[in-house]
Amino acid sequence: MIEFQLDTASGVATYLQLVQQVHQALQLGILEPGDQLPTAQQVVAKLAINPNTVLKAYRDLEREGLARPRPGQGTFIVGTLARSDRAAQERFLALMTAWLREARAAGLGPDDIEAIYRTAVRNSFAEGVA
Amino acid sequence: MTAVIETNGLGKRYGRKWALHDCTLTIPEGKVVGLVGPNGAGKTTLLHLAVGLLAPTSGSITVLGGRPDDSSAQLARVGFVAQDTPTYAGLSVAKHLRMGAYLNASWDSELANSRIDQLSLDPRQKAGSLSGGQRAQLALTLAIAKRPEILLLDEPVAGLDPLARREFLQNLMEDVAVHGVSVVLSSHLIVDLERVCDHLVVLFGSQVQLSGEVSALLSSHYRLSGPRREPSTMPSNQEIIEESHTDRQSTFLVRTDDAILDPAWTVKPVTLDDLVLAYMSQARGPGHLQRPALGVVS
Numbered sequence: 490m491i492e493f494q495l496d497t498a499s500g501v502a503t504y505l506q507l508v509q510q511v512h513q514a515l516q517l518g519i520l521e522p523g524d525q526l527p528t529a530q531q532v533v534a535k536l537a538i539n540p541n542t543v544l545k546a547y548r549d550l551e552r553e554g555l556a557r558p559r560p561g562q563g564t565f566i567v568g569t570l571a572r573s574d575r576a577a578q579e580r581f582l583a584l585m586t587a588w589l590r591e592a593r594a595a596g597l598g599p600d601d602i603e604a605i606y607r608t609a610v611r612n613s614f615a616e617g618v619a
Numbered sequence: 620m621t622a623v624i625e626t627n628g629l630g631k632r633y634g635r636k637w638a639l640h641d642c643t644l645t646i647p648e649g650k651v652v653g654l655v656g657p658n659g660a661g662k663t664t665l666l667h668l669a670v671g672l673l674a675p676t677s678g679s680i681t682v683l684g685g686r687p688d689d690s691s692a693q694l695a696r697v698g699f700v701a702q703d704t705p706t707y708a709g710l711s712v713a714k715h716l717r718m719g720a721y722l723n724a725s726w727d728s729e730l731a732n733s734r735i736d737q738l739s740l741d742p743r744q745k746a747g748s749l750s751g752g753q754r755a756q757l758a759l760t761l762a763i764a765k766r767p768e769i770l771l772l773d774e775p776v777a778g779l780d781p782l783a784r785r786e787f788l789q790n791l792m793e794d795v796a797v798h799g800v801s802v803v804l805s806s807h808l809i810v811d812l813e814r815v816c817d818h819l820v821v822l823f824g825s826q827v828q829l830s831g832e833v834s835a836l837l838s839s840h841y842r843l844s845g846p847r848r849e850p851s852t853m854p855s856n857q858e859i860i861e862e863s864h865t866d867r868q869s870t871f872l873v874r875t876d877d878a879i880l881d882p883a884w885t886v887k888p889v890t891l892d893d894l895v896l897a898y899m900s901q902a903r904g905p906g907h908l909q910r911p912a913l914g915v916v917s
Binding site: 495497500502503528529530533534535536537538539540541542543604608611612615 | 649650651785788789790792793795796797813814815816817834837878879882885886888890
């Protein structure tokens with residue numbers, strides 16, 4: 490069973506931190522299908538957070554097809570994060586590297602690039618939400 | 620969604636001073652509600668009205684659909700821990716539990732005993748010699764073991780050291796997870812409540828300044844900074860909560876349900892702390908003193 494940690498200074502919503510930690514554990518092979526996630530009671534007894542936050546994180550994982558509740562038993566991992574992710578990561582890393590090279594050639598500094606990146610991320614997630 | 624607490628124009632006046640004024644609130648079921656405001660904002664008054672220790676001067680309040688001072692059946696449904704988590708100094712831990720069992724028809728003695736066990740409290744010890752953290756835990760045990768539908772806690776962690784504070788909130792959240800009790804807890808510090816509450820009510824100057832779901836509040840407020848800009852030129856769908864200007868630069872805290880598209884702004888999310896402070900200073904500002912804007916996000 491995994492144990493959740495909380496980084497209160499990160500600014501990332503608590504439920505999202507829990508979701509991300511399950512993602513990471515799946516990617517690292519620490520969690521596999523059939524494994525049980527800690528119950529809401531176990532998580533809140535350790536982290537002193539609202540149980541609804543844990544349930545929200547688990548609902549997100551359910552929606553992604555990664556976890557499923559078994560009535561009276563708890564929530565269990567049912568999905569995996571595809572290994573092909575790594576190939577995609579490498580592809581986008583290559584794309585990003587090429588893009589950065591072009592941006593630097595055009596005279597943009599690290600701060601400019603970061604501002605562009607943040608704006609792009611924000612815009613694309615705003616689209617996603619709307 | 621059913622409301623556990625509903626108030627309408629609720630007010631309480633002492634002499635000429637309103638301790639709570641024109642308070643209209645709906646607190647949904649199954650939430651952990653943070654009631655935040657500086658000392659003297661009206662937090663204790665609101666909680667005392669909710670348990671029937673005070674009668675309203677104006678307006679109305681219903682708790683779990685009933686009037687707070689209606690009947691002993693109503694009182695059995697509400698758990699209350701007053702400020703400074705009071706206990707009887709001369710009574711032992713065990714006698715506190717006996718008293719709880721005697722006074723409450725719905726007393727869950729198994730729960731009470733297992734909590735005392737878990738906390739490693741000596742049942743023979745007098746409450747007067749317990750540490751602040753232990754006393755708070757004993758008071759919480761008494762409130763929880765009557766198995767209320769709603770728990771009202773007035774500044775429960777104010778006097779506790781960080782470790783005792785964490786342990787208290789862990790225990791409280793565990794009870795929420797197991798029994799699904801609704802909770803309202805007050806504090807003058809939002810950081811105390813940030814981890815646990817999913818609904819926030821900000822009181823300032825005897826009035827409600829802000830009320831809503833924490834996640835909705837956080838996702839509808841932004842901090843914008845960029846070149847100097849007059850507030851009057853801001854888009855109408857962005858409500859300005861806070862602003863500050865230098866000759867070159869402007870910073871705004873705005874509330875909007877739409878995306879911020881203006882590329883001139885650097886947009887940052889707000890923390891709960893930012894948000895609470897911004898609404899309090901807005902309420903204190905000269906233009907807002909008479910009629911603070913009430914923010915409600917559902």
